[in-house]
Amino acid sequence: MSLQTWETKAQKGRDILENSIPKQWLLPADKLPPATQKNVTDLPRQSGLLNERELSITDMSATALVAEMGKGSLTAEEVVVAFLKRAVLGHQLLNFATEFMADEAIARAKKLDAYYQKMGKLVGPLHGVPISVKEHVGLKNRTCNTGYVSWIDKVTSEDALLLQLLANAGGIFHVRTNQPQSLMHLCCSNNITGQTLNPHNRELTPGGSSGGEGASMGFRCAPLGIGTDIGGSIRCPAAFCGVYGFRPTALRNPLVGIKVAAAGQESIHGVVGPLASSSLEDLELFQRAVLDQEPWDVDTSLVPIPWKKVIPSRDITIAIMWDDGCVRPHPPITRALRHARDKLVAVGIKVVDWEPYKHGHGWEIISALYYPDAATLQHKQLQASGEPACPLSEWSFSYSKGKTLTHAETWALQEERDIYRDEYHALLKRRGVDFILSPAYPAPAAVLGESHYWSYTAIWNVLDLPAAVFPSGLAVDSELDILTAQDAKYIPRSEVDEREWKKYQGPDRYEKAPIALQIAGRHFKDEETLAAARVVDEVVNGVKISNL
Amino acid sequence: MSLQTWETKAQKGRDILENSIPKQWLLPADKLPPATQKNVTDLPRQSGLLNERELSITDMSATALVAEMGKGSLTAEEVVVAFLKRAVLGHQLLNFATEFMADEAIARAKKLDAYYQKMGKLVGPLHGVPISVKEHVGLKNRTCNTGYVSWIDKVTSEDALLLQLLANAGGIFHVRTNQPQSLMHLCCSNNITGQTLNPHNRELTPGGSSGGEGASMGFRCAPLGIGTDIGGSIRCPAAFCGVYGFRPTALRNPLVGIKVAAAGQESIHGVVGPLASSSLEDLELFQRAVLDQEPWDVDTSLVPIPWKKVIPSRDITIAIMWDDGCVRPHPPITRALRHARDKLVAVGIKVVDWEPYKHGHGWEIISALYYPDAATLQHKQLQASGEPACPLSEWSFSYSKGKTLTHAETWALQEERDIYRDEYHALLKRRGVDFILSPAYPAPAAVLGESHYWSYTAIWNVLDLPAAVFPSGLAVDSELDILTAQDAKYIPRSEVDEREWKKYQGPDRYEKAPIALQIAGRHFKDEETLAAARVVDEVVNGVKISNL
Structure with a gap:
């Protein structure tokens, strides 16, 4: 057998990861939960690996x-060490990392601490904040x-521009994800480091393509993370992992230095944006x-529009889109929307129903524009090593119907x-x-490998609207979310609708899955959209709006 | 002979024009100057067609x-009538119009006058201003x-969005050009209404593609005009006709409703912008x-950036690009740049030399991106009628080298x-x-049919920098612009350089041609660029900066 098979080359990627793991923080194999244990969110405490201060x-x-x-009540060093420890454990449980950068991160934290000691002030608005970074951000x-x-x-050869800016602001990069x-699955599996799992239920995907980030945030391996999104790749992992994610309007955050196969493609702009483990406020902190x-x-290539301060206000009109007109959401999703609606109405916020406008048409446009070259460039990268295409790569490549557009x-x-x-704006x-x-x-x-329907997020990509995802405060409930007699009678509108609806079956398949909400605002109203998300988060989840 | 030849169809276009001309203002054929008379700028006065008030x-x-x-010292009606009369004469001399809209324009002017009478105020910042409109603006x-x-x-089916906005502001559209x-010549000839001429010298082109606008402004058929520009199509006519033109940064002015063969092409954004017969101030008025x-x-698709008020300031650094490193400008151009440089230096403005940065590379990029489909769509429109391609269409189509890009x-x-x-910005x-x-x-x-070298304007398109063109105050001079012994010794750097240099021969070929200056600013610094142009215009031409 030749040493030059793709497996040999893939091993190099695993070696980079393996060699980078700070071994001193590994939980011994015999203390790890069985692979059959679905939910692992309690492991940081249960394992005893992190002390109380680190947990806090x-x-x-x-x-x-x-x-x-x-x-001065925390040092950057102890912060980054705490998150590194948690990240190592998270990686053992979820396989979310591609490379740890522990030494560099700790060295950088020490420098920040020295700066603080000497100057009596922070280096910038992200001073000492550990940030996990999706692997393709250079x-x-x-x-x-x-x-x-x-x-x-x-x-x-150079840090991505976004990393340079975050570093200037004091951010520390400790783990790549x-x-x-x-990059084109709403799931997270490749032939190098394999499949990443969802911390709430390891039979579920953390989402994708920023799935490592979803897991990182869901397990709290960093307070902030960097994802990219051309069809839901920030928001889907945020939703699946019960955390926060923001897709800004295109051409606001810099993409220079982020590597993709079809560089220069701009029919549908990919965007880079933040995920956060704890709050919408952190997404805004990142953006600012x-x-x-x-x-x-x-x-x-960016538009010169400064980040505005927008004071969250309840004097807004929110429309609820219960269904996109194509695929019916599963019962827990509808329950969460009702829950949110009731709370919003109760405090007097104006809430109406949103009748979706040609979402099927929107999907036709974006899915055709993903691969006008029938995914030639993506296939070329696969062929260069001989690695097989993963099923969900094939799935997304099939959007082109094998046709090269003129x-x-x-x-x-x-x-x-x-x-x-x-039309949508009007x-x-x-x-x-x-x-x-x-x-x-x-x-x-989604259950691992089952992330097939992109349109609830991709619709805001084709429309280029800013959109934030945040937890509804609810999770799948074994009693509340059973299929009702009414549900059983649902007649799907299409094969796609049927395929997605049939996946539900009942709450057991999605045990402990958090339920997310997504809020989209008007084009370039990024600040307003995050502010509105905070209003909803305040009303629905009781999260105080504090940093104003 | 079939009635369905392309000539028959082209005749329809000429009929639309012919039927639209307000016959009462036509100068009798025997009073028109001979076709051999090059300069016709004095005809409005000489012909006696316009009275003193109309001339003024x-x-x-x-x-x-x-x-x-x-x-209240002028009515919109008398303004539009004066410009209509001038436009009819201009058309007889220069063949610049495709359709007159005299009745509608006068009716609209009467409405504006009635509004002013009743309300005691103007309807908007362009109240009663006649604006000529390039034909492809719907x-x-x-x-x-x-x-x-x-x-x-x-x-x-609908007015272009830009026209709706200009009409809201009080603008009146009286002639299409x-x-x-x-649309891809820096010249102005087609198989429908033929060739437009330059009012300063009818052996020269008014430039293109907004050549009808160049002639309209140069003959003062309107104070403002609307052009479009993807490689110089606003600025080249402004330069050739001795008037003012502005290419804004892309995505500031709305293109909705402007018809082009390759709609949806966005590798190089076309832009729409103003030309003005009289001043840079008017370009700003239009933009605002x-x-x-x-x-x-x-x-x-536009960026939500309001038009800023920028006060012109002499505290700026202007670099002069004497030569783009590829094609040497003709002697009158260099003379005008020296003239401007000397005046700017004399008042203490910081002036340095600009060493061009990879302009040949820039041209390679933009010329390849004009026709990634080897001009298939353009050829398709020609084939649909069977009309022959004009020589300068073939010229620009050849940029693709006949190759369809993947x-x-x-x-x-x-x-x-x-x-x-x-890199350029840095x-x-x-x-x-x-x-x-x-x-x-x-x-x-350029002499008619000779507009071959686009790069002095197209370079700012590929770089997407705002750029304004305005008169240097000088024109080709039969004594000052003779080829010197030094000039005769110039050894061109390339075939292209040689081709363009050899066109000069001496001032006679370009008799009375005005000499323009072009100023480009940084990306999205549209307001600053117009302000800087006004500073140069003030210093070089003594035009007072008055409307602040």
């Missing part, structure tokens, strides 16, 4: 951590495989820290996309709706 | 006209051929009138484009340069 540190939000470091002098075996030796092959540095003065066909789709955007205005509250996915989370 | 009205800027109408219930014979029957076949209406709230190749070019933009910052003053074209104006 890792329970804090980025905002709270920075405040404590500002008071880090200087490190490999960047973007989920392809053939790219395992590719070394990056897993992504699916081709980045945009206050005016990244458009380096990456001129430029004229692509341009016609781009024109349709813009018309659809303008409709929001005509209906007097500021924000749309909706599911992030038809199910609370 | 048509000599005014839009800003001045609005001020007079605001005082007008409700009118045909829109975009220079293609096959499109002659295409009727538009000519464009070249395919449009952007103050927040067009991004309708056309969501999506991967297009994306790679888009990535290169963005890298080039970032260079401006590193060199401390705010604005680049340069030629708009290697020659003062």
